[in-house]
Amino acid sequence: MKVQRYKHDLDFSYTLGATLTYELIRCAPGSAQCVFLNSSTEKTGGIADLLASCEKYGIPVEQNDKAFHILSPKGNCFVIGMFRKDPAPIQAGSHIVLANPQDAGNLGTILRTAAGFGFHDIAIIRPAVDCYDPKVVRASMGAIFHVRVEAFDRIEDYLARFPENTRYAFMLNSSTPIRQVAKSEPFSLIFGNEATGLAEEYAHFCQSVVIPHSHDIDSLNLPIAASIAMFEFTADRWDGSAG
């Protein structure tokens, strides 16, 4: 199979690494199109399990060293999965909304936490990093196969589709600390991008909220702020259970 470097307009993407590829086949076997091994991949242990799963689901396995040169030039990867993008519209319920996220690692980390705290629907306002970029897929540690991600051209388009959601906009200049805000479901937790945060206008159509911190830092890192918010808004659900 001819392999090409990932681009946004392709209808497929890649899982770089054995664990991630295993997660693809476990969670989304219908989307998996091919698994590539290279000539130094040892077919023992976890790799043997992976190959058994491929056989079970009829997923072709191919030795293809060139795929590794193209997709993982650093050479620290011995299994690559290729999968069809299957975007599904987000559904009614509580959401995470990311306005213009730019960093692939950050988006992937947010998807991972979202899956961990039971958020299955993530809205992204363009322009934004492509959620199928292999770097996002990798940072999500496979969580991308557990959530729906839908991109909207404008925040207004998102708001019009989900008018019933209570909107919480995370803004540094808010006077409402996160612990004190009244939490009402379904809700939308809205975050700005890494460099600029949310525009002032968000305070007009959202309840603004802040995660208070000291003046030693300008802001929390975006995935950190989003994760603390996700935990805080769902902690009651998890209080009784341990993992």
Place this chain on the structure above:
Amino acid sequence: MKVQRYKHDLDFSYTLGATLTYELIRCAPGSAQCVFLNSSTEKTGGIADLLASCEKYGIPVEQNDKAFHILSPKGNCFVIGMFRKDPAPIQAGSHIVLANPQDAGNLGTILRTAAGFGFHDIAIIRPAVDCYDPKVVRASMGAIFHVRVEAFDRIEDYLARFPENTRYAFMLNSSTPIRQVAKSEPFSLIFGNEATGLAEEYAHFCQSVVIPHSHDIDSLNLPIAASIAMFEFTADRWDGSAG
């Protein structure tokens, strides 16, 4: 000045970028040894402010394109600071303890959150990534200049120095959810590394704690878990204030 690539055994390190170098000079002017500009650095706006601060503190400024080739080969950086490492022993009080952190970006992000939530003392158990690695300094967004970081060869050495601290070990198999654990100051919040977490033995000398999450993910990302814990253990302090 002759510039060399950063190595652990040097007694100085670097801030790569204008904002970070500004933070160095604002917070630790006595440690700053030199500021490098390259021939395309425009001396206007924030850079002019930076140069004024250098003059105020008697910090030499040098045009040195070679420094950029060596330290920031990607070419997306126009100011570099060079600073003397000034490690100080951690002090009595509540601490973050990181056993064998491996990833520079993760450590930097944890330092940033720590500074944000008022933790000024971070213990690191070796082997571990070097906290003065320029990648750590950068990911900390300058928070490294607001905290003390001390490395210990063994967890026992750390525990012997701070016997009064209540020890909380974050472990996936703990049966005590973070919201339900009795919190007693001063405390040590202890986290394992990215790949393996904490060894079972930690449960013998610590109260084990878990941040409950769904089975859709194996674990939270290390800086995410550490940040949620820092927030949860200090949230009462911040409830009344808004940033």
